[in-house]
Amino acid sequence: MNKTQNSANYVYENSMLNIFKEEDYFEGFAQYYISIFKAQIVKEIDRIPSESLLDKGCLVESILINYKKKIYYLAGKTLIHEFHQTFDEFDEKNESKNYDIFSERLKNSAFVEEILNNYPVLQDLISRSTSDFIRFTISIIKHWVNDYKKIQQKFNFSFGKMRKVNMNAGDVHNGGKSVVIIEFENNKLVYKPRSLEIDVFYEKVIDYVNQYYQTNLKTPLSLDQGEYGWQEYVQSEPCDNIEQVRNYYYQFGMHLGFIYAFQGSDFHFENIIACRDKPVLVDLETLFQSSLFFSEENKENVNLMASAQVNKTILKSALFNYMSFPEDNGLTNIGGLINTENQKGEKEEVLHIKTDKISIRKKQYLFKRGRNLPVYKNKV
Structure with a gap:
């Protein structure tokens, strides 16, 4: 312009x-x-x-x-x-x-x-x-x-007309591209500006396990189109009874086995959705992450060697204690199996809007309830 x-x-x-x-x-x-x-x-x-x-x-x-x-x-x-x-x-x-x-x-x-x-x-x-x-x-x-016909065939659902797009539902990459949640007349669908080949692979693995071992694990349906793909929108839902809560963690143990075997990482709380007794992993691009091997001269660096040892364990997944340091304002635990509700954070907020005292300040806020853990009787 x-x-x-x-x-x-x-x-x-x-x-x-x-x-x-x-x-x-x-x-x-x-x-x-x-x-x-x-x-x-x-x-x-x-x-x-x-x-x-x-x-x-x-x-x-x-x-x-x-x-x-x-x-x-x-x-x-x-x-x-x-x-x-x-x-x-x-x-x-x-x-x-x-x-x-x-x-x-x-x-x-x-x-x-x-x-x-x-x-x-x-x-x-x-x-x-x-x-x-x-x-x-x-x-x-x-x-x-x-892709309309392929989408109808893959997801077996009549979405109706495209009505709304919600940009920046995830990290921004490659010329402002981000995950987009799209609303249709009858449902929602997730658009991801990257290959979903790994997601489709994991979907097939879980389908095989469910079929031959009588398990009931869930993965979102994914349609890979090369440089982009479509994925099922998974809604977080509370548990109906305490048995579903127990089953949630039991099933998570199965997923953790695959995450460990496939060298997965970065499964923080935003990449997991609790759908009743089903933990659903919604961002699998960090599967098959190779481990770092340090040269001989670095073997005396205690921090590097400790990191290498941790990456050989399930802690690499980031499901447990996974601390972030947002702008040196303190620790925030964003692990995939952590209750983030009411953790303190800081964000910029516009104050005194439409007055002469309008300004931008950093304000403390409390994290809202995440979607990553089972909820029963309105309690995480």
Whole structure:
């Protein structure tokens, strides 16, 4: 996007498909990019011959909401900083006086461009992120249309039209690509921008074990399409009785045997879903991780040798005590079999929204209940 194109196409709208919420701020800046983005994404979607497979209205709205979040993520701090350069004193009688003035000015594209001219790196970052976002989003929709028959056959379910996408459901890789949870008329499906060959392999292993050893382990159905794939959406569900709780851990022991045999790692709490008495592993890309072998000169390094010994055990799986160090703010145990509920963490939060005291601060918060452990009578 260049400035000339921005000025020509930028039209401020008081609302656009209800994508702005009460917690949003300085909407004019986001709208500056969203107006152009909307025209581009609608044009690309219209090129896909898929009238019967897409609910275009709902789909475009969800895409715009995801894009809006990206704009705030990239430019939110800069906007708040720029705002606080526009006044020296707070008006005690009107705590939103300067905020309202700044917000009104942001409805003018020339003022938005004036701010952006001071931040060429940010401008370039938003431009590249927008291009990546459009490319990735359209690729998902095209893959859905092209793979429709294979998906119906694999999952044996009538999903109906694609209605919503939820971006950034996992780590971001390779040009802004991430795991995406897609909502259809009748169900949900997970899109992963990587090969699911390992997931399909594990699915086959578990199917074999269930058939020949009368077990009842569960893996999500997976359809591998090379550089990407589709996976069953698994909903976390509580146990009906205490016997299901016992069975959950019994079955987890079986999975742990395979994780150990296949040299798996990184099975932290976000990669496991408790579905009644079924532990479901939802991210298997870390299976078959080779162990490190240190050279002779490193054999006297106690830490390296201890790490090598640990990697020969089930502790490599990260299912048990697995401590992370988020920005040196203390320890957080994110192991796959750890109850993370009420652990303390820190995150940035925008405070005093829509007032002259708007700011970003780090706030302590408590982890919510994870999906990794069985729940019975509302207790983990």
